[in-house]
Amino acid sequence: MATTTATITLSSADLTSQALSITSTATLYKAGTTVGLDQTTGLTRSKFAAAQSNATLISAGSYDDNTAGKVYVKNVGSSSDDYFTVELGASNIVLGRLYGGDWMFIPYEGEQDIDISSTGTNMELEYMVIYQAA
Amino acid sequence: MATLTPTLTLTSTDASSDDLALSVTDSLEITSPSVGLSKISVDTTGANNIIQPNTDGQTYYVFVRHTGVDASGSTVTTTLNIEKTGDVIFGKLAAEEWAWFPCGGASHGIQLQSSSGTIVAEYAYWTKG
Numbered sequence: 001m002a003t004t005t006a007t008i009t010l011s012s013a014d015l016t017s018q019a020l021s022i023t024s025t026a027t028l029y030k031a032g033t034t035v036g037l038d039q040t041t042g043l044t045r046s047k048f049a050a051a052q053s054n055a056t057l058i059s060a061g062s063y064d065d066n067t068a069g070k071v072y073v074k075n076v077g078s079s080s081d082d083y084f085t086v087e088l089g090a091s092n093i094v095l096g097r098l099y100g101g102d103w104m105f106i107p108y109e110g111e112q113d114i115d116i117s118s119t120g121t122n123m124e125l126e127y128m129v130i131y132q133a134a
Numbered sequence: 135m136a137t138l139t140p141t142l143t144l145t146s147t148d149a150s151s152d153d154l155a156l157s158v159t160d161s162l163e164i165t166s167p168s169v170g171l172s173k174i175s176v177d178t179t180g181a182n183n184i185i186q187p188n189t190d191g192q193t194y195y196v197f198v199r200h201t202g203v204d205a206s207g208s209t210v211t212t213t214l215n216i217e218k219t220g221d222v223i224f225g226k227l228a229a230e231e232w233a234w235f236p237c238g239g240a241s242h243g244i245q246l247q248s249s250s251g252t253i254v255a256e257y258a259y260w261t262k263g
Contacts, residue, residue, distance in 0.1 A: 004146035004154065008234055010197060015136040015164060015260070022171060022258075024199055026231040032211075040149055043156065068228060072144070074158055085239065088224050095224065096236030097193050099262075101160045104235040105142055107216065107225030128156075130149070 002036040004028045004130060006070065006105060030132040031068035037130050045076070045126040052118045054092050058129060063110030069131035071114060074103035075123070082120035088112050098125070135263045138162045138195070140234060162195060163263035171197075171258045175205040180217050180247035185257045187219075187243045193262040194238045198246065198255060202229035205252040212250045218242035236262075 005027050012020040028037045048055075063069060075084050075098040083097040086104065089112035098104065108114070108129065116125070139161055146154040169185075176183045186194055200214040213226040216233060219242050226249070227233060237244050237259075246255050 002146060002149040004144065004149050006232075007143040007145075008197070008232055009141040009143075010138065010258075011141075012136060012138045012164070015138060015168065016170070020138070020170075022197070024230075024232045028231075029228060031213075031226075031228070036149075038149065040154070042150070068226070072142070072156075086236070088218070088222065093218055093222050093242065094240035095218070097239050098236060099193075102162070102236060103140075103142060103158050103160060106233045106235050107227055107231065109223075109226060112224065130144075 002038040004037055028070055028130060029068065037132050039131045039133050041129045043126055043128045045124060047122060047124045048118055050121055052116055054087060054115050054117055056113050057116045057127060058114040060110055060113050063131055065111050067110045067132050069108040069110055069129055070105065071108040071129050072105050073098065073125060073127045075100055075125050077123055082123055084125055085117040087115040136164045138164045138260055164260045165263035166261060168260040169258055171256055174255050174257065176214060176246045176248045176253045176255050178248050180221050180245040183246040184219060185244055185246060186237060186259050189241045189243055192238050193236050194259045196237050196244055196259045197234050198257045199232040200227040200229050201254045201256055203254050205254060210253055212248060212253060214253050214255055215247040215249065217245050217247055219245050
């Protein structure tokens, strides 16, 4: 059984009068089990020569529905002006924006595409899906 | 302006033939408002559990964690939906799992919903400076 762990640390010395330090670790299991997720796309890097509009990044058709995958996406650029907009499903509901250096890590059921739009040329991102086989 | 540093570490020695050891960090400029680490007892109606209500053009960085217990403190294995307001689900957290994502720039906030009974969730959000 594969065992994959995801740890987040959130820290700040100056957000408030008390330093912030939050750490949380999760072992990534298949839905409803304590069996580890055993499939991954590997870390993939994509460069977009032109600005994108509602382009499919992660296709739900490649994954079983109602599963317990995880999605990691990072804007590997450094611009504080250009950003990727991450969108959900056929209606392209906006989740949020990833500016240069920003990353996200979310659960993924495999039921909706994850699309991206971008604001500039030659922008790059990297992503990975960790998921479960049927 | 304050700085928030989120760091992700993904590790596995057996998910593939090549060990997974991913570590990424970021440096985020943060402005007001922010909501520090908070707890909420989430029920089965998402609209009752809106944790990030703003629908302006700002970007917010959101942390959500399923604590693994219900409102009475009993262990639960039910899943915690993370949704855009309007009941647009985009993922489910199992007990002890967490999520980190940007939201905003559109007309939806973030809400949580229990798949059954109650689930105590932790959350926080910060506004991009």
